[in-house]
Amino acid sequence: EHWVTMMPKVELHAHLNGSIRDSTLLELARVLGEKGVIVFSDVEHVIMKSDRTLHEVFKLFDLIHIITTDYTTVTRITKEVVEDFAAENVVYLELRTTPKRNDSIGMSKRSYMEAVVEGLRAVSTVDIAFTPHDLGAGIPANSPPVKDLCNGTTRKKIYVRLLLSIDRRETTAAAMETVKLALEMRDLGVVGIDLSGNPIVGEWITFLPALKFAREQGLFITLHCGEVRNRKEIQAMLEFSPQRIGHACCFEEEEWRKLKTSEIPVEICLTSNIRTESISSIDIHHFVDLYNAKHPLVLCTDDAGVFSTTLSGEYFLAASAFGLGKREMFQLSRNAIDFIFADDKVKRELRENFDSAAMKLD
Template sequence: MTRARPRHAPAGTPFREEPLTEHLVDPRAPRELTAFVAGLPKAELHVHHVGSASPRIVSELAARHPDSKVPADPGALAEYFTFTDFAHFIEVYLSVVDLIRTPEDVRLLTYEVARDLARQRVRYAELTITPFSSTRRGIDERAFMEAIEDARKAAEAEFGTVLRWCFDIPGEAGLEAAEETTRLATDDRLRPEGLVSFGLGGPEIGVPRPQFKPYFDRAIAAGLHSVPHAGETTGPETVWDALTHLRAERIGHGTSSARDPELLAHLAEHRIPLEVCPTSNIATRAVATLEEHPIREFVRAGVVVTVNSDDPPMFGTDLDNEYAVAARLLDLDERGLAELAKNAVEASFLDAAGKARITGEIETYTAQWLAR
């Protein structure tokens, strides 16, 4: 169905204060569907650690580190977090990374991200973390691991949200970052208990995927799953490279896959899920408008689609809102949204018992909702 561009879609959307969903609901979205999404148990597979920092946390961190160019005034963040293109987004993103300077900063951020996920009934999340960005700024690597693990355990105990980690290589930092990230991910003396996967993020243009093959080979040999970003701001050849050279089990974004029917058929046949982040793609101008987003083509081709929020406060969204966007683009009712939620659970790296538990929660919730 055709929709006008929603108010959150333009590139350049400000941070929003909690609770997120109250501010993000499209006024044209059916109220009942919005309420259903708010209570739906969900899994999130593509969400970034620093990119999930809430306005309150960013302001607090900026006040702790006044030499940063990030404004401590929440009101000024609206202008600061206005992105002209993907390269500018990366520049701004790295300025927020620079606010994470101590293990206490790491622990605070991680715990508060879990709190925001729990508010949205996210029962399981694979949080993408870039340890190189912190260790190169002087945070002791062991203290970093202890901070994220302490926050993970506290969040599960207090909120019931299960967190797992994806360590990703910041592609713009090159092979030095690849070597360091791989070492941190595969050294049994450092590797955190919650680590399940290995990724590659950052800019794609000028950062060819094949050069990272030796590092992914080492991570896979150590038992980690391969989940690189690919095809977000480059063509489908980048997705093919991620599949061929990095042995990707899921693809982060994969937006340009729609331009290659052979690639879509391959993804569908081999059940390789795409981690789709609609609002992010608009905010970074990877896609011009929501009406042009290829999620419909993915579904029509039989590709497994999961919906995710990427860097939610930076893009003025959250996972609830991304489900509402998917409902509009795919014309989904409650049953369709429940199936979308189950896609994410099935595509996750949670153990079989955990998958069964959350799938059961989704089915029970949906049945009770429809019975009303």
């Protein structure tokens, strides 16, 4: 195994429906094709296409949602996504998803999320800890802790936390419903709120009341910020001072300054930015400037399925594109623990895990 795969990693920006295995998506599409709900050959072409503009990505998500939004499928993809991340040594995962209503099958935002949690419970190839009450990752309280992360003979373990996404197409009331649901599901590992969806749709003030309420109630907040040029919105978002932001592609001088003084950590999704042409080429990616400025940042996949990547792939890409070595990449990965949306006990345990894994990487 390559060292980027062996290395423990933290994934903080992964959309559930963007992280589905191609094989699963094609299988599900084939079944719907047989039922006559969709035309499989049309869909197959769209799923397998590799370069997509940001606009095309959102059209693809509408299609994926038709294919996946039912109870058993949501449970299945959640289980698979967690197992796939754990298989490449992601030891802490914050998985985000937009709770969806699907009236035709009686699905509510709540039952959608229940299907997600059932998926977490169904994880079987690795040990999982996802509620605030789970001690170690699936380790019974009375057994000695197993610290070995990179050793193939030991079962892998992963911490998972959930973020509920507000889609920019939603109304204030719908956004508020998502925040209330998040609050009700805190005991099931929901820790925060994300704002995502097509950046040219919707306005900041529509989501602000729900985001303010979420913050008052102690939920963590991360915002997709600056995927397209929109100075007013970018500034309002930085002003709001979320715990993290995603992307930060289309910032101008003044926004960079604000961001850097704010020290808000940035979730960087290299392949996603390149594929969607948000950034024209990797060598001018803002990772370099932020990294050199020692600004807090974390490498993430965004949509591992849609962009055919993995978190290890993102680390490999950064290492080769920016000339960073094993030690620097390990430190980058470990630093992400500082801005995860989990309590100090989890952070402590993760740091211990990283430090014992470090010895094996040398």
